[in-house]
Amino acid sequence: MTNEDLPSNVTAPRPIQKRKRETQASRANKSARASNTPNAYARRTPPREPRPIEDGPDADLDGDRSPPRQLKRPGAGARLAREQRQAAEAARQRREASERQALSERQRSAAELVAEHYNAVPQLGREWRKTDSQIKGLRNLNNWIKSTLIQKFARPDTIPPHGYLVLDMACGKGGDLGKWQKASPPPALYVGCDIADISIDQARGRWAETRFKKMDAEFHVQDTFGRPLMEIPIIRQVGFNPNCGPGNGVIQGGMMTGGFDVVSMMFALHYSFEREDLARGMLKNVAGALKKGGRFIGVMPNSDVISTTVKKLLQAEAPGTTPARKSVTPKAAVADGDKDEGEVDDWDPEKPNADDEDDWDPEKASDPQPAASNGEVTHEVDEDEDWDPEKPSEATPPASNTLQQAQQQPTASPQAEPSPDRAPLEWGNPLYKVLFPRSQPLTNRPLPRDGIFRPPYGWKYFYHLAEAVNAPEYVVPWEGFRALAEEYGLELMYRKGFRDVLGEVMDEGGEGVDRGLVELAERMGVLSRDRSRGVGGLMVSEEELEAAGFYHGFCFYKT
Numbered sequence: 001m002t003n004e005d006l007p008s009n010v011t012a013p014r015p016i017q018k019r020k021r022e023t024q025a026s027r028a029n030k031s032a033r034a035s036n037t038p039n040a041y042a043r044r045t046p047p048r049e050p051r052p053i054e055d056g057p058d059a060d061l062d063g064d065r066s067p068p069r070q071l072k073r074p075g076a077g078a079r080l081a082r083e084q085r086q087a088a089e090a091a092r093q094r095r096e097a098s099e100r101q102a103l104s105e106r107q108r109s110a111a112e113l114v115a116e117h118y119n120a121v122p123q124l125g126r127e128w129r130k131t132d133s134q135i136k137g138l139r140n141l142n143n144w145i146k147s148t149l150i151q152k153f154a155r156p157d158t159i160p161p162h163g164y165l166v167l168d169m170a171c172g173k174g175g176d177l178g179k180w181q182k183a184s185p186p187p188a189l190y191v192g193c194d195i196a197d198i199s200i201d202q203a204r205g206r207w208a209e210t211r212f213k214k215m216d217a218e219f220h221v222q223d224t225f226g227r228p229l230m231e232i233p234i235i236r237q238v239g240f241n242p243n244c245g246p247g248n249g250v251i252q253g254g255m256m257t258g259g260f261d262v263v264s265m266m267f268a269l270h271y272s273f274e275r276e277d278l279a280r281g282m283l284k285n286v287a288g289a290l291k292k293g294g295r296f297i298g299v300m301p302n303s304d305v306i307s308t309t310v311k312k313l314l315q316a317e318a319p320g321t322t323p324a325r326k327s328v329t330p331k332a333a334v335a336d337g338d339k340d341e342g343e344v345d346d347w348d349p350e351k352p353n354a355d356d357e358d359d360w361d362p363e364k365a366s367d368p369q370p371a372a373s374n375g376e377v378t379h380e381v382d383e384d385e386d387w388d389p390e391k392p393s394e395a396t397p398p399a400s401n402t403l404q405q406a407q408q409q410p411t412a413s414p415q416a417e418p419s420p421d422r423a424p425l426e427w428g429n430p431l432y433k434v435l436f437p438r439s440q441p442l443t444n445r446p447l448p449r450d451g452i453f454r455p456p457y458g459w460k461y462f463y464h465l466a467e468a469v470n471a472p473e474y475v476v477p478w479e480g481f482r483a484l485a486e487e488y489g490l491e492l493m494y495r496k497g498f499r500d501v502l503g504e505v506m507d508e509g510g511e512g513v514d515r516g517l518v519e520l521a522e523r524m525g526v527l528s529r530d531r532s533r534g535v536g537g538l539m540v541s542e543e544e545l546e547a548a549g550f551y552h553g554f555c556f557y558k559t
């Protein structure tokens with residue numbers, strides 16, 4: 001029972017204090033206390049003036065205050081302890097500084113590596129692409145898919161009186177300028193950014209040479225994942241919301257006025273999935289630049305294809321070791337041309353304007369028609385339509401990031417347990433190759449046998465395409481990406497594998513086939529007008545289709 005439990009008029013009995021028997025030791029203590037220990041209550045004389053406090057750990061804390069002593073040099077033991085403490089502190093500071101520097105160098109070098117890589121890629125002419133390229137069909141297909149996304153989704157519901165505005169967050173050498181110029185209608189302004197300065201120079205040059213300019217265009221060197229887009233004057237001028245994304249538990253919405261109508265990111269988003277801060281930085285820039293109702297379109301590698309194949313290959317290497325946990329593998333086997341489960345394709349795309357054909361290529365008349373490999377004259381669009389127009393560069397990127405290095409890992413028996421030393425996991429065909437190094441230092445994990453890439457960042461691989469680039473890429477696990485995008489107010493409208501996009505125009509008798517896109521495929525050399533050629537007129541080889549099957553396109557809507 002405590003005092004609070006008692007009625008107010010009752011006083012608690014005082015505990016009986018037992019007198020302790022005095023012993024010799026207690027007597028000694030008592031007399032010592034009486035002679036040495038100052039007793040504040042018993043003090044009769046005023047306290048002395050306080051002594052100045054000595055700084056530092058060796059300040060004299062001695063209780064003897066009279067008279068002030070001459071300071072002694074600390075003893076050897078104390079000096080040693082102090083020196084050790086100082087040395088340890090200095091070592092800690094040096095270690096922290098070097099860790100900070102290493103981190104910033106790693107971060108910088110990853111971005112610089114990409115820039116260096118793309119900067120080193122030579123610009124090859126249109127003629128080469130049309131005649132000598134062994135992946136002409138694939139180039140045409142990729143360009144057509146990008147144009148299809150632009151055609152389907154880039155036109156805003158309501159076009160503002162000043163026209164709509166487009167931001168391309170990884171414009172490269174300006175390969176999509178022509179596609180935007182030929183959009184129906186073209187945007188009023190196209191802003192192209194890229195981390196590779198030489199690519200930006202080439203994009204500027206290409207724009208300067210464009211004869212009929214139907215839009216304004218600006219180009220900026222910018223790391224659009226690692227730096228805020230607010231840094232670019234034209235983007236600030238158009239409008240940028242720096243508060244987009246999660247914060248204070250609230251997802252900030254898009255701007256009602258100002259901002260871009262469309263943000264595009266073609267074949268580039270996967271570089272941002274090296275690290276979470278880059279992926280978030282990228283999405284913050286996308287969402288911050290978009291107005292409410294604006295669209296985010298792009299194409300990138302399809303993680304469903306990657307997951308399915310990695311799982312299949314790893315389980316074939318070690319049969320009978322299927323993980324017990326029920327795997328949440330992607331339900332779609334896109335590699336086999338199946339339809340994505342996660343696909344949102346019921347959104348009603350806007351039909352292209354019937355005048356498109358007239359509008360399409362004002363330069364066509366003066367240009368000689370290029371001959372397709374099979375002798376057919378295609379009505380390909382102009383020289384701006386160059387997806388990855390690059391031959392592998394002479395410049396060798398740092399060894400830790402080269403495809404060669406990934407290939408140099410020793411081979412082992414396919415039945416052996418996965419180990420970091422083994423040859424990379426590999427698949428592909430004569431035109432393309434995907435290589436996954438077994439040792440994944442960024443995630444510090446082995447490749448997932450259930451095909452689930454967790455954590456979602458830092459899963460590095462190489463996609464090597466004949467005549468094209470092989471910078472290291474990172475898996476973008478689709479569901480993780482979609483969930484992350486939602487945090488930035490980006491809602492999925494559409495997602496489709498490249499094979500399925502093509503399937504839509506191949507199924508010409510099917511319901512809802514967009515004639516405009518079929519004609520576009522004919523003009524861009526994807527389909528022959530003579531449907532008796534190849535399979536249903538398709539001018540893309542099976543090997544090229546397999547390479548293209550690695551990708552999918554998407555469109556998000558800014559809430």
Ligand SMILES: C[S@@+](CC[C@H](N)C(=O)[O-])C[C@H]1O[C@@H](n2cnc3c(N)ncnc32)[C@H](O)[C@@H]1O
Nearest residue numbers: 118170172175194195196223224225266267268
């Ligand atoms: C495969 S190219 C695609 C270029 C162009 N979008 C196209 O479709 O032709 C990838 C581009 O992404 C750019 N890129 C990679 N990381 C970037 C970053 N952090 N910021 C801006 N651009 C980046 C590269 O410099 C390169 O130009």
